[in-house]
Amino acid sequence: MKAAFGALSLVLLGTAALAANGIDVTRGSDANVYGNCVPSLVVENKTAETIDYLQVDVVLALRDGRQRTVELKSAYREGAPFPIPPGASATLRQHLDTSRALGVPCGEVAERRVSRTICETAHGTACASSVSVQP
Numbered sequence: 001m002k003a004a005f006g007a008l009s010l011v012l013l014g015t016a017a018l019a020a021n022g023i024d025v026t027r028g029s030d031a032n033v034y035g036n037c038v039p040s041l042v043v044e045n046k047t048a049e050t051i052d053y054l055q056v057d058v059v060l061a062l063r064d065g066r067q068r069t070v071e072l073k074s075a076y077r078e079g080a081p082f083p084i085p086p087g088a089s090a091t092l093r094q095h096l097d098t099s100r101a102l103g104v105p106c107g108e109v110a111e112r113r114v115s116r117t118i119c120e121t122a123h124g125t126a127c128a129s130s131v132s133v134q135p
Helices: 002-020
Strands: 023-027 031-033 036-038 040-045 051-062 067-073 089-093 109-121 131-134
Touching (some): 051 131
Antiparallel strands (some): 023 040, 051 067, 051 109
């Protein structure tokens, strides 16, 4: 009986932890595309809700003092959906066909910070879970 109770407790704690951990976004790999740095972020959906759309705007400080803002998105806003279900991971990318290229190679990026985060569910509402971003 104690073993069954212990196993049930672990399952319940694991489910609660999944729902309570939120949405973690960390730095992905950078790529140089035609001489332009294209950063990415990796999303881990540790919640019980499906993310329909996630966008993180990252301000990149360049070595020469200039700043550029890059929109990293889970999908095209008005295009084909790419939902992120509970427990899944996805990559946020810059869509070069709809946004301006950074204009410098990745070695010129000195610092990164987040300026805005948009997270929506399939119902068009804001995500209930917190979004933690480490760019």
